[in-house]
Amino acid sequence: MNERASALIRYGLAASAPGAAAAAQFLLQLALLRFVDSAAFGQFAFILGLVQFGYGLSNALISTPYTVNINAPAFEPKQALSFFTVNLLFSVAWGAVCGGAAAVLGATHEAWLFAFLGFLAMIRWFGRAHLYALHRPIQAAASDLIYSLALVVILGAACLMGLSLAMGALTVSLATIAGLVALGGDFMVEQFRRAWAGSLRHYGGVWREQSRWTLLGVVSSEATANAHAYAVTLCAGPAAFAPIAATSLFVKPIALALTSLTQLERPAMARCLSAGDMPAALRGVRRFRTAVLGVWSVTIAAGVFVLAWYPHLLFKSSYDLPSLSIAFSLWAVISLLQCWSMPSSILLQAAQWFRPLAMWGLACAALAILAVAILVLTVAPIYSLLGIVLGQAVTNLSMVMLEARLKRSANPGSAMERAEFKTSAVL
Template sequence: MAEAQIAEDRPAAGRIQRLGSVLGRFGLASLSSAIVSVSHLAVQLFSIHHLGTTAIGTLAFLLVIIQFGYSLSNALVSTPYTIAVNQGEDADARRFDFFFPVNLLLAASQGLICAAIAWATASPLAALLFGLAGTFSLIRWFGRSNAYAHHAPMRAARSDLAYAGTIIIGLIVAMRTGASLPAIGAMLVAASLIGMLPFGLAFLRRHGAMSPGRALSAYRPVWREQSAWTLVGVLSTEATSNSHSYIVTLLAGPTAFAPIAVGMLFFRPVNVCITALTQLERPRMTRAVARGDHDAAIKSERMFLAALILLWLGTCVVAAIVLEVFPGLILKPTLDHRAVIIAVALCALLSLVQCVQTPMSVMTQARRAFRPLAAQSLRSCGVGVVAVTLLIVLGADPVLSIGGVVLSQLVMMLGIWRLDRQWRRTQRVEG
């Protein structure tokens, strides 16, 4: 009897040990990323209670653009840099300094786009501040990627904590002095600048290590081999994931986008953590694949998935509690409450699909299968853009446009799953 009890306890103990391993491995990156997400959530909650409906939609759209910038940085700079410096034990990081000026060009481009959007929808002052926020946010983001690429996660964590702390202090001050869209832009500028301090002056100086022309010339082989296909994938993925954001804002305006933006609030932390954990796990997968340790790469993929599912479940619990017990935190009289509830439910489904898809996608990148990944992304992009556009043009409630995005992400997930299964079968045959 005692032996049977011990045998029953072993699987439970194993599950607890595996859960502890997942939490320990991703705890630091998850915690610091979650704190950044909470600060962004606080900004948008603050905007809901202190800004007009149009300003709420404008701010949410600008944050979507900044988030898109993170994806672009991952595609064009962070992923190639991480792969380059993790291909072997003796990789010399200084040979890849050309990534830094390329990152600066990308950051400046995002700043101009943010400035143009804020100019068209808000004011010149908002344009200036959000232009700077867009630029500095990408420089800080590459700093995080650089830290993870060199297996120094504490630097990235310190940056996140400094960034989030500055935003929280700014919100406390704004509660006393008054709120406006430019004031929120100023908070993001200050947070990004202070968040860059843990990376040191040497990191900033490397952005001017060579002229843009020389940097782009050195970057050209990377573009041909990796970034061109990754960029196609990112653009199509963005069109797939956020087509509702762009199409609703373009065709119906920021006011119509506001309920969708509020619904997306709960799952923004999941999106930020997906991106941050990808930075943490990509070097590990890349190095495992490069040395031929496919079992380690697959184990990494599974742990990544487990961490994301745990994060998603926790977020769903928080969303349910807030909507049931504290609805005043997220809802205000000028917003359509029914539309917000529908948006939260659809965003939960969308977030789940993204959590399942991301580890397989990162594994595919680690295997350098950029072209087939881009092909899957283009296919799902077409489905998403057509579905969302039809819903809006045919007069459906704008919030239902999220359903079109869910459909396209399902197409993407199934396509990447097929690529992942094919690769695993190949490894078993070769083994």
């Protein structure tokens, strides 16, 4: 099988499985739009956003360094054990965050369900990354597909019984359990057995060299991409956040495809760079970008079709259609910018350029937060998305500059360039 055919199969698996998960989650949130009021929908959407943020934190703290380390020539088994320990602790902590946020937003009776959901979701997310790192994408994709099927089936039963905020949280939790089972008993045994066998002491080097920078990058990326969610929800309440969250459903397939393809492509790029094959790594960047731009095109076309001809199928009459159209247009621009910048970001992560990524991310986050704060305080909450557009645009510029420096540093005779970068060039 040639390289192009192999890449097509890998991308097909990595894109179709999270695409099915996105479709199932879309059905769930669509049902919630019809069954619950805007405040409850805003609460649910905000907690799901926290779960998504948890995926990013998991990538930073665990999945990214784990993938890079076990694919590196100097692989250390004891260090690998520490990732299972960190993952268990992180999963418990993030479950508490999700439950606490639900309680603060007024969903006090459902808080324990959201805490359970947050814990399960983080365990499954690392399980997928573990399988991708071991180059077993079919099993990882099977977990997504089983999760999607279970979510649709359980959602159908929940709708017959009367869908509520609590039923929505329970539905996702049960589907996540099904996805965990599909990962295989081997992973679950390893997760809990290795968590006790591992030592945080062996994770210290990973934290100093990689995780603290990727964590800083993820936090700044979250601020760049989702500052509006926190600002609008805290300042105007979950009901004001509902229209923004509702239109974001249209671009969820793009976000999930980006995340899943990241887990697939990062280890491949890391292997290429470890072997000194920069051209192969750059081909991976181009394939990644082509794939996600294709997903973007199809997804946005579907969103335009629904909003133009059948908006009443999704939204109650209480939602303002012009505001929904504005929000959708801004989401389309934001997701396009993300599709363009993410492949370059993954290349830089594979090259372990974590510090410059983090420093640029901080600058972009500060700009986005400032813009969002000004927009929320001066205009309608819906326009807070313009601050995210600005932050993502600067992120794209930074990726172009950093990728160009990486290419130069990979050229023969460029030791001076590499030394200059390591000692001084972080912005």
